[in-house]
Amino acid sequence: MAASGRAKAGVVEQLMRLVASDIDGTILRRDGRISDRTVQALHACEAAGVELVFVTGRPARWLTPLSEQLGHSGTVICSNGALVYDLETMSVVSSEAIHRDTVLEVREIVRGLFPETAFAAETPAEFVMETAFAEPRHQRLLDEVRHGDLEDLIDGDEVVKFMAKIEGITADEYLRVVAPHVAHLVSITHSAVDMTMLEMAPLGVNKAVTLAEYAHALGIAPAQVVAFGDMPNDVEMLAWAGEGYAMSSGHPDALAATELHAPGIEDDGVAQVLERKLGGLRRAG
Incomplete structure (x- = not known):
């Protein structure tokens, strides 16, 4: 079921405390840009007190779109969960290696x-x-x-x-x-x-595993996490999060991993979902 803008069937929508987003194909378009609307939605999350973490297959050295276009200086989970990087200090927080x-x-x-x-x-x-x-x-x-x-x-x-x-x-x-x-x-x-x-x-490392550790350290439950992704390396993360949104423009495996489908990246799908979620937060407040 394509469930853009709707919670998983039979599940009450939870308070959003953490947004976890993939980068390429999710917020970063093929032209290498993050849309103004998406930037504004992500900034609005932080202004509302919602934690923001990016979870990517990229290495730490390829995070300039986040710092230059978004001004992000927080934590990034890189290399499909194998490395955690702090953009503020430009340093590795932790890593797991293959022997x-x-x-x-x-x-x-x-x-x-x-x-x-x-x-x-x-x-x-x-x-x-x-x-x-x-x-x-x-x-x-x-x-x-x-x-x-x-x-x-x-x-x-x-x-x-x-x-x-x-x-x-x-x-x-x-x-x-x-x-x-x-x-x-x-x-x-x-x-x-x-x-x-x-x-x-x-072995045993993926985006979901490291994201779960990160959320737990913040005292945030899976049900309070809203995640976005578009490719097979996002499947575990989308299934783990309380609200895992696959981009409608994404890979069939990502779309099959969750009932929740955000509009495609060219339609600012992440921004659309976050705008709706933030509107709910304001009404609840």
């Missing part, structure tokens, strides 16, 4: 299934990749990051996100084939819209 041996084991398993796969890894400090990971349109990466054999580039148990990329099949099919072979070693998902790439985190 180096596990990274190399997963690489061999995936390469056995798809020999043409190229790999890359995020650490809290940098991005490293196999030379083949850079696409022709991204050749400049070769001048900006360390590249070569990952076995030589990864110094210790520091990988917060491990990526595998291929061409010629869809990301859904790639995940369907690979996941059964590595799901005992890592958490695996995908979220890229312009390439076939798998994203792997430490």
